[in-house]
Amino acid sequence: MKRLLKYGLIATGITAVIFILFVYRIFFEPSVKISQNKTTIYIPSGAAFEQVIDSLSTNLQVGNQKLLRWVAERKKYPVLIKPGRYVIDKDLSYNSLIDRLRSGRQSPVNVTFNNVRTLNDLAGKVGGTIEADSAEIIAFLSDPENYLQDGFKKETIIAVFIPNTYEFFWNTSASQFYDRMLKEYKKFWNEKRMSQAREKNLDPIEVSILASIIDDEVVIAEEKPRIAGVYLNRIRRGIPLQACPTIKFALNDFTITRVLTKHLSIESPYNTYKYSGFPPGPIGCPSIQGIDAVLNAEKHDFLYFAAKADFSGHHNFSRTLSEHNRYAAEYQRELNRRRIYR
Known part of the structure; x- marks a missing residue:
C-alpha cells in the first residue's frame, strides 16, 4: 500500500511538473521569435483566422504552430481578429502574442505628403502607407457625392489636404482618410485664420487657390506675402492674375520651365x-506657408512681378506695365542666353 502511495505521489509530481512546464511554455516562454530587431505584421480588414496564422508563421519564428493555434482558439481570437499594423520588437510567448493581436494595440504610421499637384499625386503618395491603395483613394476622391455635403467640388477638394505629417492607424480606408483630413482641415481653419480671410474678403477656398499658385511660383519664402499682395491687388482691380503656374496646370505639363505665347491660347477655366x-x-495642395502668406499678404501698390535675371529666385516688383516689361525682357534675354526655350 505504501509502495502504491509512493508511486502515486511520484506520478502526481511528474504530472504537476509537466503541467507547470506546459503552462510556462504558453504564458512565459518566448516561443515566438523575431528574426531581426523587429518584425511588422499586417492584418488586413476582414482577414480570416487562417490568413492571420499564415502571416504569423511566415514573418515570425513560431516554435509550435499547433500550440499557437490552441492558445488562439482558447482565447476566442478567431472571432476577435482586429486588423492593423503590429510591430513586434521582442520575442513573445504564445499567450503574449495573441493578447497583443486580440487587444488591437497596433503601431501607427506616419503619413507625409507635400509638393502635391493633383489628386492622382496625392493618391500615389498616400496609397500603400495606409491600407487603402492609390486606386481606392482616387476612386473616392473622383466621386463628388462623397464630399458635396461638406461644401467641396471635385475642383476644390484638394484644398482639404494640407501638406504635413499625420499619424494614422494602418487599417485606414479611403473614406476614413478623407474624414480625418477634413477634421484636420477644420482644425487648421481656426477662428484666427477665418478672421484674417474675412478681412481680405476671401473664403478658405479662395485663400487656398492663391496659396497653391504662390507655392508653385515662388522659391524665396519671404517673398510669398509680397507676391500674395500683388495677386490681391489684381483681383481687387479686376485684372487677370496672369499666373504662369495655372497655364502649366491647364496644359497638365509640369515639365514646362518657360511659358510661351503659344501656351497662353489654351482654352481652360484655369487659364x-x-x-x-x-x-x-x-x-x-496649398502649403501652410503659402496659406499664411496670403492671410498675411503685404499691403502695397505693386501690380506686377518678374523673376530677376540673375536666377536667384528673387523677383522685381513693379507698379506700371512699362516698368514690368523692362524687367520681363531682361529675364527673357537671360533665358535665351541659357538656351532655355521651353
Whole structure:
C-alpha cells in the first residue's frame, strides 16, 4: 500500500511538473521569435483566422504552430481578429502574442505628403502607407457625392489636404482618410485664420487657390506675402492674375520651365491670362506657408512681378506695365542666353 502511495505521489509530481512546464511554455516562454530587431505584421480588414496564422508563421519564428493555434482558439481570437499594423520588437510567448493581436494595440504610421499637384499625386503618395491603395483613394476622391455635403467640388477638394505629417492607424480606408483630413482641415481653419480671410474678403477656398499658385511660383519664402499682395491687388482691380503656374496646370505639363505665347491660347477655366478672377480650384495642395502668406499678404501698390535675371529666385516688383516689361525682357534675354526655350 505504501509502495502504491509512493508511486502515486511520484506520478502526481511528474504530472504537476509537466503541467507547470506546459503552462510556462504558453504564458512565459518566448516561443515566438523575431528574426531581426523587429518584425511588422499586417492584418488586413476582414482577414480570416487562417490568413492571420499564415502571416504569423511566415514573418515570425513560431516554435509550435499547433500550440499557437490552441492558445488562439482558447482565447476566442478567431472571432476577435482586429486588423492593423503590429510591430513586434521582442520575442513573445504564445499567450503574449495573441493578447497583443486580440487587444488591437497596433503601431501607427506616419503619413507625409507635400509638393502635391493633383489628386492622382496625392493618391500615389498616400496609397500603400495606409491600407487603402492609390486606386481606392482616387476612386473616392473622383466621386463628388462623397464630399458635396461638406461644401467641396471635385475642383476644390484638394484644398482639404494640407501638406504635413499625420499619424494614422494602418487599417485606414479611403473614406476614413478623407474624414480625418477634413477634421484636420477644420482644425487648421481656426477662428484666427477665418478672421484674417474675412478681412481680405476671401473664403478658405479662395485663400487656398492663391496659396497653391504662390507655392508653385515662388522659391524665396519671404517673398510669398509680397507676391500674395500683388495677386490681391489684381483681383481687387479686376485684372487677370496672369499666373504662369495655372497655364502649366491647364496644359497638365509640369515639365514646362518657360511659358510661351503659344501656351497662353489654351482654352481652360484655369487659364488666368484669358479669364479674370480665381480659377475653379487650387492647382495643388496649398502649403501652410503659402496659406499664411496670403492671410498675411503685404499691403502695397505693386501690380506686377518678374523673376530677376540673375536666377536667384528673387523677383522685381513693379507698379506700371512699362516698368514690368523692362524687367520681363531682361529675364527673357537671360533665358535665351541659357538656351532655355521651353
